[in-house]
Amino acid sequence: MEKPKRSGEFEIIRRLFAPLAEGMPGAFDLTDDAAVLDPAPGERLIVTADCLVEGVHFPAGAAPDEVAPKLIRVNISDLAAMGAKPWAYTLTTAFGPAVDDPWIERFAAVLGEEQKTWGIGLIGGDTVATPGPSTFTVTALGTIGAKQNPLRRNGACPGERVWVSGTVGDGALGLKAVRGGLSYVDDADRQYLIERYHRPTPRMALGCALLGVATAAIDVSDGLVADLGHICETSGVEAMVAQVSVPLSQAARSARDKDPALTESILTGGDDYELLFTAPSSAEGRIQEIGGDLGVQVTEIGVVVASSGGAPVRVKGPGGRELSFSRTGYTHS
Numbered sequence: 001m002e003k004p005k006r007s008g009e010f011e012i013i014r015r016l017f018a019p020l021a022e023g024m025p026g027a028f029d030l031t032d033d034a035a036v037l038d039p040a041p042g043e044r045l046i047v048t049a050d051c052l053v054e055g056v057h058f059p060a061g062a063a064p065d066e067v068a069p070k071l072i073r074v075n076i077s078d079l080a081a082m083g084a085k086p087w088a089y090t091l092t093t094a095f096g097p098a099v100d101d102p103w104i105e106r107f108a109a110v111l112g113e114e115q116k117t118w119g120i121g122l123i124g125g126d127t128v129a130t131p132g133p134s135t136f137t138v139t140a141l142g143t144i145g146a147k148q149n150p151l152r153r154n155g156a157c158p159g160e161r162v163w164v165s166g167t168v169g170d171g172a173l174g175l176k177a178v179r180g181g182l183s184y185v186d187d188a189d190r191q192y193l194i195e196r197y198h199r200p201t202p203r204m205a206l207g208c209a210l211l212g213v214a215t216a217a218i219d220v221s222d223g224l225v226a227d228l229g230h231i232c233e234t235s236g237v238e239a240m241v242a243q244v245s246v247p248l249s250q251a252a253r254s255a256r257d258k259d260p261a262l263t264e265s266i267l268t269g270g271d272d273y274e275l276l277f278t279a280p281s282s283a284e285g286r287i288q289e290i291g292g293d294l295g296v297q298v299t300e301i302g303v304v305v306a307s308s309g310g311a312p313v314r315v316k317g318p319g320g321r322e323l324s325f326s327r328t329g330y331t332h333s
């Protein structure tokens, strides 16, 4: 097989990545050794990193359109879960053998679109080649006001309510569809689920609006049950979720109606990037108002209870029976 054409590291940086640093003064058009950042006075930096590996987080040979949006969105979703506004990011690319110039050109073009959508700019990174799977790492920087308390995972208290944004389970069902499953689901629904998997919607504005309202927050990446478990463990509490309250998209609902066994994937499957948060019951009106103002569905799905030494998260089915799962979330083992 002919070796794919790929420009050298410096050419890639100059031609494709430097334009993405336009408007970020401290990035020096990616011509220096490092970037220099001046957060606005009175602002704190919030920093997070995520890495996507070919064959693990996206299929081998995936198109740039299936990688770039997810790379940006999973990262800034972590900023949303802290209540931070996105600002800048670094990008480290390890291109595998099959990646050629057109792939990287399209990758950079989609990154440019994502930057516009989410209001961030590129400030640096590293470009290397690897004989192994392609690997992409983004470090995202966000800001919050110095006097604001970021949304931590550790503030949930017994008696508070559990909320989730958007709909749950689309990411997990989208992944099944990407892998060729869900053949019994309508084409339009399959497309919707696949789109939700490739291009999740990080809840940036909601995260910021929940500062001072939510007592704990996390974004749903590992699965609703596992991620609520993370809040519970860090907060030293437990939670009860009512399955009937968990909001499903029309596509997920119709898939689940055809195959009730999908309930487990919906509740434990991950990749939703919705915000899961807790708040006192007195905040219900305020939360609904925020959701209404932002046009984001917010749904109360459960309650925080004192620790009893049991499972951190219990899900009650329609008949009041507790559901049991063979797995609680996605872990890379």
Ligand code: ADP
Binding pocket: 013, 017, 030, 031, 032, 033, 034, 035, 090, 091, 092, 093, 122, 123, 124, 125, 126, 127
């Ligand atoms: P060094 O050898 O010191 O690591 P590089 O040639 O790798 O320098 O990088 C030069 C400049 O280009 C630096 O400012 C670096 O941050 C930037 N850069 C390199 N790769 C990327 C990338 N994938 N995305 C964004 N910026 C990059």
Ligand code: MG
Binding pocket: 125, 126, 127
């Ligand atoms: Mg380098």
